Amino acid sequence: GENVEQHPSTLSVQEGDSAVIKCTYSDSASNYFPWYKQELGKGPQLIIDIRSNVGEKKDQRIAVTLNKTAKHFSLHITETQPEDSAVYFCAASTVTGGGNKLTFGTGTQLKVEL
């Protein structure tokens, strides 16, 4: 089955700096890669996603890049703010077998310091 690895497990940046979180996946059939932000006591919130026919996608301060050949994708947050502090999860999904099964990475605790 699919396996998703995520690094780093913790990331501390100064407010205004950029943050980068990287994930690799194992199943070349995976074609959908969402990123979720989870704050304490809440469910994961979708922040951006990318499909395998696109190499990069941007939404204001957030961008995701995908390298299908290397089977890795990354989340980039620019001009970080204290409210960006949370746990971020990458995930991968494949159409093989149908359905919407997401395989998640282990999460990155992002801390934005003033």
Place this chain on the structure above:
Amino acid sequence: KAGVTQTPRYLIKTRGQQVTLSCSPISGHRSVSWYQQTPGQGLQFLFEYFSETQRNKGNFPGRFSGRQFSNSRSEMNVSTLELGDSALYLCASSYGLYTDTQYFGPGTRLTVL
């Protein structure tokens, strides 16, 4: 449009009991997936339902089961609870199948004593 709702938000049970959790998807969404989140194992897929049929199942014992109703609301049941079942149970809904975007609810925090 209202988001995914889950009830109850918190639950305390003892070993050997059973529990039923409920999930109401976003209006118009027909697919409901369930995930278990623990500090040790992270987020793990339990199962997915679409049009009242289970479409996908994760690697969990048969004590974990679910169903979906004609209005797309879903329930999951855990029988003979074990201490290791303590977790945050998350429900996610999507419009259709095949890597459609999933939106998560706030989760049900289950504590097994």
